[in-house]
Amino acid sequence: xxxxxxxxxxxxxxxxxxxxxxxxxxxxxxxxxxxxxxxxxxxxxxxxxxxxxxxxxxxxxxxxxxxxxxxxxxxxxxxxxxxxxxxxxxxxxxxxxxxxxxxxxxxxxxxxxxxx
Numbered sequence: 587x588x589x590x591x592x593x594x595x596x597x598x599x600x601x602x603x604x605x606x607x608x609x610x611x612x613x614x615x616x617x618x619x620x621x622x623x624x625x626x627x628x629x630x631x632x633x634x635x636x637x638x639x640x641x642x643x644x645x646x647x648x649x650x651x652x653x654x655x656x657x658x659x660x661x662x663x664x665x666x667x668x669x670x671x672x673x674x675x676x677x678x679x680x681x682x683x684x685x686x687x688x689x690x691x692x693x694x695x696x697x698x699x700x701x702x
Contacts, residue, residue, distance in 0.1 A: 587607055588607050588608075588609070588620075588624050588629065589607060589608045589609065590608075590609045590611070590616075590617055590620040591608065591609070591610050591611075592610075592611050592612075592613065592614040592616060592617060593611070593612050593613075593614075594612075594613065594614055595612040595613070596613070598612050600612065600613055600616070602616050602619060602620075604623075609623070660689075661682075661685060664681075664685055665678070665681060665685075668681060
């Protein structure tokens, strides 16, 4: 299995890092390099290949470009879920620091952003 996770950070020098079969890059255009690398390692692009795409931020809110509205929607959804359980007992002063802690990449080692 191989994976590619990209971000758009045009203000930074190009950086591509591969570890444990995962390639991380700060440009989505690096997906071309990723494709060439997996083909060089014997991956054949035919009917036996399975591709899994997680496009929530990629298609409409790529990280580093316009991801803030999606992040806010995630906060709103989590808040609404907690509010449905706790009702007026929900304290945003308590909720937000906990949410911000749990959304850190260390808790989501595969995609680094699946706090929802």
